[in-house]
Amino acid sequence: MAFSTDAWQRNARLIDTIQEMDFNRALSAGTLERDVFKYYVIQDSLYLAGYARALAAAGVKAPDSEAMLTFTGSAQEAIQVERALHASYFEKFGIDPAQVQAAEPSPTCLAYTSYMLGLAETAGYAELVAAILPCFWVYWEVGKRIDAEAGPDNPYRAWIDTYADESFGEAVQAVIRHVDRAAEAAGPDTVAAMHHAFMRSTQYEWMFWDAAWRREDWPVKP
Numbered sequence: 001m002a003f004s005t006d007a008w009q010r011n012a013r014l015i016d017t018i019q020e021m022d023f024n025r026a027l028s029a030g031t032l033e034r035d036v037f038k039y040y041v042i043q044d045s046l047y048l049a050g051y052a053r054a055l056a057a058a059g060v061k062a063p064d065s066e067a068m069l070t071f072t073g074s075a076q077e078a079i080q081v082e083r084a085l086h087a088s089y090f091e092k093f094g095i096d097p098a099q100v101q102a103a104e105p106s107p108t109c110l111a112y113t114s115y116m117l118g119l120a121e122t123a124g125y126a127e128l129v130a131a132i133l134p135c136f137w138v139y140w141e142v143g144k145r146i147d148a149e150a151g152p153d154n155p156y157r158a159w160i161d162t163y164a165d166e167s168f169g170e171a172v173q174a175v176i177r178h179v180d181r182a183a184e185a186a187g188p189d190t191v192a193a194m195h196h197a198f199m200r201s202t203q204y205e206w207m208f209w210d211a212a213w214r215r216e217d218w219p220v221k222p
């Protein structure tokens with residue numbers, strides 16, 4: 001069985017839970033509170049800055065030029081496409097870019113980006129790309145489901161269209177191919193580390209939406 005098929009099955013219940021989260025149900029219905037989405041967009045900007053570096057690191061570690069193109073290209077996309085998406089929401093919600101620059105990552109956002117950047121520093125290509133895969137794949141599945149349910153005048157349409165778009169789906173398929181190829185070339189210890197990394201990132205995906213719903217903040221401050 002391909003690594004990706006196996007990883008998806010092992011995490012199927014968790015991924016179903018993500019589809020049913022309050023944040024995603026409310027986003028789909030168009031009833032998500034603006035302040036909750038605003039919190040999410042600011043945290044996601046901070047996340048994407050770290051994520052883009054992790055993708056660039058995967059490009060450096062990639063075993064062939066095709067994989068290099070996929071991951072360095074995705075690093076650029078993470079910065080460009082999503083910056084544009086976020087900028088449009090910043091304008092819509094009256095968020096000053098300086099406010100984003102000054103924003104502190106939530107405990108969950110910092111944990112997720114630190115986890116990914118830790119792997120970028122210390123792990124090999126196979127484990128790093130296994131940690132990257134849920135960020136693509138879970139968003140694609142969530143985006144497709146919400147796209148099928150949400151109306152054309154949903155206030156979060158631009159977000160939905162970004163992640164339900166065929167071009168995003170093609171990027172997801174490319175990453176799946178590279179991860180499966182890495183697993184085929186890997187020994188059992190590395191494959192086990194890949195499964196762990198895929199699971200951990202999927203958990204962080206759940207936590208990221210949960211943190212936005214709760215507008216998570218640091219429990220103590222100086």
Ligand SMILES: Cc1ncc(CO)c(N)n1
Nearest residue numbers: 044047135136139205208
């Ligand atoms: C937290 C998170 N995971 C994945 C994506 C998809 O790129 C995103 N924008 N944010």
